[in-house]
Amino acid sequence: MKLAITFLAALVASTQIAAPIAHACGGDYGPRAPAMFLVAAHHDRVFVLLGGAVPERETIAWKGDEMSFDRTQIAKAPALGSAMELTLVGPRRTRTMATKNQVFITPVHESRKAMTALEIFPKADDTIRIAIEGKHVTTWQDLESVAPGLETIAWAQNPGFSPPLDSTNIYVDKVKGSDLELISAYGSADGVATTYIRTAGGKPWGGYRGTPRGVVTVDGVRYLVLVANGIVSPVRV
Incomplete structure (x- = not known):
């Protein structure tokens, strides 16, 4: 019972973990972005990373694959009280599903921090980029590195950046099928990239924390998907 009560608090935190939307053009207008989550595969299993806190005072039976280079650990967690509906977004198709199957995970490739996640069972030919809470009409645009x-x-x-950018560690991506160009620069103490946006060769603007993963259009609204420490931050573009 104690674990269930502690986990309830963690679940409340997990539903609030998705970063608030930023606006590339400034101002807080239009519909609020739905919660978006990174999808990660570990040990032939697939997880939607919710990012919620894991109970600290409980004994959790972590399990990993000692024979694998993937040092991710996974543990059982209480199931959700009701199923969460998700839209699974990929470059070829979108589909919806609902699940209560919650776990604890330390997704070492995405974040060093243990967090809550939902285990899902996609079709063998599914290619999933992100999951979005609720049912939505979506399209996905991949990035092309240049x-x-x-x-x-x-x-x-430019010496005016604070913290200074590492000009030797710059990455540029183009959004396929659009005039958007993304510049990711490093220099912050925590190693998280800062991403700037440029259109048609203009001057970069922004300065959003996270590495770009692609662009998703959700119910007619387009968002740049940035990821930092396993958490998705959408920026309306």
């Missing part, structure tokens, strides 16, 4: 030009490197060397 080499940073001299102009971009010179821009990153």
Whole structure:
């Protein structure tokens, strides 16, 4: 009973963990972004990373695969009281599902912090980029990496950045089928990228924490998907 009560508090935290939406053009307008979650595969199992806190005062039976280079550990957690409906978004198709199957996980490739997650069982040919809470009409645009030009490197060397950007560690991605260009730069003490947005060769703007994963259109609204420490932060673009 104690674990269930403690977990309830963690569950409340998990439903609030999704980062608030940022607006590339400024201002708080239009519909609020639905909660978006990173999807991770470990040991041939697939998880939607909710990012909620794991109870600290309970004994949790973590299990991992000692014969694998993937050092992720997974433990049982109380099932949700009601199933969470999810839209699974991929480059080829979108489908919805609902699950109560919650677990604790330390997803070492995405975050060093233990967190709550939902285990899902997608079809064998599913390619899933993210999961979105609720039922939505979506499309996904992948990114295409390109080499940073001299102009971009010179821009990153501007001494006005705080913290300073590492101009030797710059990544540029183009959004397929659009004029959006994303510049990810490193330099913060925690190692999280800072991402700037540029259109059609214009000046970069923004400065959003996270590494870009792609662009998703949800019910007609387009968002840049940024990920930091396993948590998705959408930016309306």
